[in-house]
Amino acid sequence: MSFVDIQALRKRFGPVAALDGVDLTVERGSRTVVVGPSGCGKTTLLRLIAGFEAPDAGRIVIGGDTMAEGVTAMPAHKRNIGIVAQDGCLFPHLTVAGNIVFGMTEEQSVRRARAAELMEMVGLERSMLSRRPDELSGGQQQRVALARALARKPRLMLLDEPFSALDTGLRAATRKAVGDVLKAEGIATLLVTHDQSEALGFADQLAVMRSGRLVQSGRPRDVYSRPADPATAAFLGEAVILRAELKDGHAHCVLGHLPVSAYGSSAGQGMIMLRPEQINVAEQESTASEGAIRGRVVETGFRGSTCDVRIVLRDDENVVLNVEVASSMDLALGQEIYLNVTGEAHVFG
Amino acid sequence: MTSFADSKPLSLPLPRFRSGTRGTFVLAIVIAFLALLPLGFVFWATAVTGWEAASQLIFRPRVGELMTNTLLLVLFTVPLATLLATALAWLTERSDLPFARIWSALCVAPLAIPAFVHSYAWIGMWPGFHGLPAGIAISVTAYFPFLYLPISATLRLLDPALEDQAASLGLSDTAVFRRVVLPQLRLPILGGGLLVGLHLLAEYGLYAMIRFDTFTTAIVDQFQSTYNGVAANMLALVLVLCCLVLLGFDAGLRGSRRYARIGSGVARRPRKISLGRWRYVSVLLPLAAIAFALGVPAITLSHWLIAGGAEIWRMDEIGLALSQTLVICVVGGIATTLAALPIAWLSVRRPSRKSRIIEGCYYLASSMPGVVVALALVTVTVRVALPLYQTVATIVIAYVIMFLPRALVSLRASIAQVPAELEQAAASLGRSPVNALWSTTVRLAAPGAAAAVALSSLGIMNELTATQMLAPNGTRTLAMAFWALTSEIDYAGAAPYALLMVLFSLPMTALLHHQSKKISGR
Numbered sequence: 001m002s003f004v005d006i007q008a009l010r011k012r013f014g015p016v017a018a019l020d021g022v023d024l025t026v027e028r029g030s031r032t033v034v035v036g037p038s039g040c041g042k043t044t045l046l047r048l049i050a051g052f053e054a055p056d057a058g059r060i061v062i063g064g065d066t067m068a069e070g071v072t073a074m075p076a077h078k079r080n081i082g083i084v085a086q087d088g089c090l091f092p093h094l095t096v097a098g099n100i101v102f103g104m105t106e107e108q109s110v111r112r113a114r115a116a117e118l119m120e121m122v123g124l125e126r127s128m129l130s131r132r133p134d135e136l137s138g139g140q141q142q143r144v145a146l147a148r149a150l151a152r153k154p155r156l157m158l159l160d161e162p163f164s165a166l167d168t169g170l171r172a173a174t175r176k177a178v179g180d181v182l183k184a185e186g187i188a189t190l191l192v193t194h195d196q197s198e199a200l201g202f203a204d205q206l207a208v209m210r211s212g213r214l215v216q217s218g219r220p221r222d223v224y225s226r227p228a229d230p231a232t233a234a235f236l237g238e239a240v241i242l243r244a245e246l247k248d249g250h251a252h253c254v255l256g257h258l259p260v261s262a263y264g265s266s267a268g269q270g271m272i273m274l275r276p277e278q279i280n281v282a283e284q285e286s287t288a289s290e291g292a293i294r295g296r297v298v299e300t301g302f303r304g305s306t307c308d309v310r311i312v313l314r315d316d317e318n319v320v321l322n323v324e325v326a327s328s329m330d331l332a333l334g335q336e337i338y339l340n341v342t343g344e345a346h347v348f349g
Numbered sequence: 350m351t352s353f354a355d356s357k358p359l360s361l362p363l364p365r366f367r368s369g370t371r372g373t374f375v376l377a378i379v380i381a382f383l384a385l386l387p388l389g390f391v392f393w394a395t396a397v398t399g400w401e402a403a404s405q406l407i408f409r410p411r412v413g414e415l416m417t418n419t420l421l422l423v424l425f426t427v428p429l430a431t432l433l434a435t436a437l438a439w440l441t442e443r444s445d446l447p448f449a450r451i452w453s454a455l456c457v458a459p460l461a462i463p464a465f466v467h468s469y470a471w472i473g474m475w476p477g478f479h480g481l482p483a484g485i486a487i488s489v490t491a492y493f494p495f496l497y498l499p500i501s502a503t504l505r506l507l508d509p510a511l512e513d514q515a516a517s518l519g520l521s522d523t524a525v526f527r528r529v530v531l532p533q534l535r536l537p538i539l540g541g542g543l544l545v546g547l548h549l550l551a552e553y554g555l556y557a558m559i560r561f562d563t564f565t566t567a568i569v570d571q572f573q574s575t576y577n578g579v580a581a582n583m584l585a586l587v588l589v590l591c592c593l594v595l596l597g598f599d600a601g602l603r604g605s606r607r608y609a610r611i612g613s614g615v616a617r618r619p620r621k622i623s624l625g626r627w628r629y630v631s632v633l634l635p636l637a638a639i640a641f642a643l644g645v646p647a648i649t650l651s652h653w654l655i656a657g658g659a660e661i662w663r664m665d666e667i668g669l670a671l672s673q674t675l676v677i678c679v680v681g682g683i684a685t686t687l688a689a690l691p692i693a694w695l696s697v698r699r700p701s702r703k704s705r706i707i708e709g710c711y712y713l714a715s716s717m718p719g720v721v722v723a724l725a726l727v728t729v730t731v732r733v734a735l736p737l738y739q740t741v742a743t744i745v746i747a748y749v750i751m752f753l754p755r756a757l758v759s760l761r762a763s764i765a766q767v768p769a770e771l772e773q774a775a776a777s778l779g780r781s782p783v784n785a786l787w788s789t790t791v792r793l794a795a796p797g798a799a800a801a802v803a804l805s806s807l808g809i810m811n812e813l814t815a816t817q818m819l820a821p822n823g824t825r826t827l828a829m830a831f832w833a834l835t836s837e838i839d840y841a842g843a844a845p846y847a848l849l850m851v852l853f854s855l856p857m858t859a860l861l862h863h864q865s866k867k868i869s870g871r
Contacts, residue, residue, distance in 0.1 A: 047513075050517055051517075075516070076513065076517050077519050079517075085514065089511055091514075091515075093533060102515070103518025103519045152519060
């Protein structure tokens with residue numbers, strides 16, 4: 001049995017079904033990311049696991065202990081689940097030290113030593129222990145919030161978009177620091193976010209939610225390259241979705257005859273997906289591979305090391321592809337180019 | 350190529366930037382000096398009396414007795430009122446108490462009843478009730494709304510995420526209340542407690558009616574018997590020192606920390622805690638509080654109004670008192686608002702250390718009891734400006750000193766709502782500074798100014814102590830008439846005056862309730 005086992009979880013707020021039968025498992029010591037657009041129910045899922053709300057139906061079992069079953073739920077303060085909220089949620093009336101030892105029941109000297117130890121663990125100076133939360137930067141506040149949640153050695157750590165309030169540069173650094181600490185402590189972690197790149201980078205297991213349901217879960221790489229449906233494909237990144245005729249393990253489409261992945265290799269009409277990085281662009285026919293498709297550049301957007309290029313196919317101007325090329329390839333508007341596809345096309349089941 | 354060689358030199362001298370600011374500052378400082386007159390008077394009077402005479406007047410059994418009374422009154426009333434107000438605020442804001450909205454409005458309503466009408470109502474009901482127990486009981490019922498208002502507003506604003514966070518750190522509901530909610534209620538409790546404490550020190554009518562001696566009642570008695578005696582001045586000194594101790598105590602506890610909500614975005618709406626089987630039992634608390642704070646006055650008033658019949662409605666006298674009261678209220682209210690205008694503008698548009706200090710002076714001055722303000726103005730007019738003695742001008746100055754902060758709060762809020770960019774836009778469209786100010790900020794802040802006039806006017810309407818000591822001969826406001834009639838034990842005759850004061854105060858109370866709801870945006 002998995003460390004966290006959630007079955008058929010349901011929760012309604014008035015007429016809105018925030019969670020409509022969610023099943024999810026989390027392995028011991030692993031990192032799971034629940035990703036989805038705003039309002040998909042991911043925060044509700046987190047609040048039910050934390051015990052801030054009781055579900056309408058379903059089961060939550062953590063480490064063999066039942067946390068909630070049907071409408072009966074164990075109160076939050078008895079669960080020993082740590083949570084770091086979006087804005088850190090530090091107690092404004094306490095110092096950093098007061099915040100960190102808030103949930104500890106050990107004697108004073110133990111608490112003080114542990115607070116210092118935790119500060120080091122999250123990469124903050126001990127001298128900050130006497131500061132007030134409003135004297136810290138956003139990133140520092142998040143680290144203190146993590147230290148506070150770690151102080152009780154929780155069995156599960158919940159992260160509720162804890163990095164989204166931070167600046168771009170700080171976000172990556174804080175995310176790495178938090179991830180490293182949790183990995184070192186061996187604490188299973190559940191992160192919810194609407195940021196797909198954050199999700200892909202952080203997760204051992206990725207779970208995609210939409211409209212109160214869990215659409216797909218699995219290794220980030222698998223979910224990215226073999227999404228369950230076009231909406232999931234588009235949510236996780238740029239996707240080229242085409243109509244194709246499926247025959248003999250190949251897809252016949254406007255980009256030629258492409259090999260398809262093992263999944264859903266049925267025959268007949270179907271939808272396939274390619275990621276833009278599977279499409280190679282060449283300026284000359286001679287440098288392109290055999291069977292290259294001709295296209296024309298209709299829009300370019302300079303992004304520094306790379307360039308976003310919008311291409312239409314010569315044979316069918318209704319097919320528009322957005323690809324990313326190295327900016328060393330200086331493409332002009334209206335320029336004729338040659339396209340090759342590498343790897344397999346993914347067929348939606 | 351551009352050249353400046355052919356541009357015309359500026360023919361006009363540049364106007365001194367912020368030229369209006371200095372004049373406004375001078376005005377604000379003059380008003381601050383005026384406001385601090387009573388405080389200055391008390392220390393001047395002590396200096397003139399000399400240490401020996403002063404210590405003889407201060408260190409005597411009578412003063413010790415008054416000190417004990419005052420101390421016991423404050424020490425019992427403030428904690429009891431805080432407990433009651435916190436419990437009521439929690440029940441109405443954070444639990445599933447039945448009819449919580451209605452109870453919340455009813456908990457503010459006692460403010461519409463002047464304190465001395467509360468004690469009139471109590472002794473109408475229980476004629477033998479007097480002394481310290483009566484003082485404490487009536488004070489708690491009359492003044493707990495001062496604590497209920499800020500505490501309930503803060504409870505509505507608290508971020509429930511902090512409480513969730515504390516629960517995830519292993520705290521039970523009661524521990525969460527004690528360690529997270531209560532510490533955040535510190536500021537409203539301190540602010541409300543200070544306000545109640547200052548009222549306890551300054552109130553005359555409430556305690557005189559139930560024959561409970563405090564410094565204020567003793568000073569008024571002294572003033573009425575010997576008029577402007579040294580003894581009264583020395584009692585005033587002790588009273589002022591009590592106020593200063595209270596202010597210092599509050600400042601010390603408050604510290605310099607503000608508990609700002611750190612996060613961004615809109616806080617989740619607080620969760621209502623289910624009272625379960627206590628749900629209907631809990632109604633008993635607001636029911637009991639309201640029964641004493643509104644029920645007792647309502648029963649006594651209607652008893653006297655019915656018993657008195659048509660006879661007590663002597664329309665000529667009531668009409669005269671009403672018109673005199675309205676004139677004094679409107680004149681006083683406008684004067685107070687005008688006096689608050691310079692500092693209100695400065696504190697919003699030119700905030701600085703200087704403007705904060707001046708503002709502090711006004712708050713300090715207004716926390717002086719009415720009896721001290723009156724004593725100071727009587728002495729000053731008699732000694733320095735006799736023609737002003739017992740004139741409308743003097744009493745208006747007293748009102749300005751006492752009620753300026755009420756006008757200031759409203760004015761400042763409304764000026765702050767008008768963006769300074771509007772003034773600049775008007776200036777860029779060719780208006781002169783004064784004209785720009787007039788056509789933008791003044792126009793848009795007008796509703797706030799009207800509220801400022803209303804709030805200070807209604808304070809003036811229920812003011813008894815200073816009005817009695819300073820009013821020109823022949824003046825008889827509603828409060829004075831009410832007081833004179835109850836002193837003659839004509840409780841029935843006093844009832845129409847009490848009713849009128851309550852009716853006129855209701856709009857202010859509704860306004861306060863509405864404002865506290867608006868501040869929290871819900």
